[in-house]
Amino acid sequence: MRVVSIVGMPGAGKSEVAKIFEKDGYTKIRFGDITDQEIERRGLELNEEGERDIREQLRKEHGMSAYAELNLPRIEIALQSSDVVVDGLYSWEEYKLLKERYGNNLFVVAVWASPETRYRRLTKRPHRPLTLEEAASRDIMEIENTGKGGPIAMADFTIKNESSLEKLEKETKRVIFALR
Numbered sequence: 001m002r003v004v005s006i007v008g009m010p011g012a013g014k015s016e017v018a019k020i021f022e023k024d025g026y027t028k029i030r031f032g033d034i035t036d037q038e039i040e041r042r043g044l045e046l047n048e049e050g051e052r053d054i055r056e057q058l059r060k061e062h063g064m065s066a067y068a069e070l071n072l073p074r075i076e077i078a079l080q081s082s083d084v085v086v087d088g089l090y091s092w093e094e095y096k097l098l099k100e101r102y103g104n105n106l107f108v109v110a111v112w113a114s115p116e117t118r119y120r121r122l123t124k125r126p127h128r129p130l131t132l133e134e135a136a137s138r139d140i141m142e143i144e145n146t147g148k149g150g151p152i153a154m155a156d157f158t159i160k161n162e163s164s165l166e167k168l169e170k171e172t173k174r175v176i177f178a179l180r
Helices: 014-023 033-042 048-062 066-079 092-105 115-124 132-146 149-153 165-179
Strands: 003-007 027-030 084-087 106-112 157-160
Touching (some): 003 014, 003 149, 014 027, 014 084, 014 165, 033 048, 033 066, 048 132, 066 084, 066 092, 092 106, 106 149
Parallel strands (some): 003 084, 003 106, 027 084
16 A cells, blocks of 8 residues: 655645645645644634644754654554545644555645635635735745754655646646556
């Protein structure tokens, strides 16, 4: 069984790529569910500021590999019956933990889109939209505070997502085929 982890900056299309893998039979695990569950547990409003606070608190408590560590039980259970696609690899430490754990059975897929494209998408998305300022701020936080560039640089595959969902699906299926 293999673990395919999707990495990219906010608005690049990670979740869309993960959905395509899921349609192909992979079990999808979204690392960000941990944040959403914690916000709900605490009775907080789901917004960028609240999400950022929770992410930072979880990383203070569990280290920079927090999301990988907290999701390992879900990954292990899913691997008993299928390949797994992880929606949202966030940090260099998470990459290192997953690589150490799964070795040659871990594949990283980077999804790339320009900042202009990503920011446009983030302001228009129906769930958890961001302002332009929030989108730019989140980029800086993810680059400076989590080392997200490392997993992007170490990706086994890169998908450029500057146009349509149809083209994104075609490129994603090309990666799925290569993994078979």
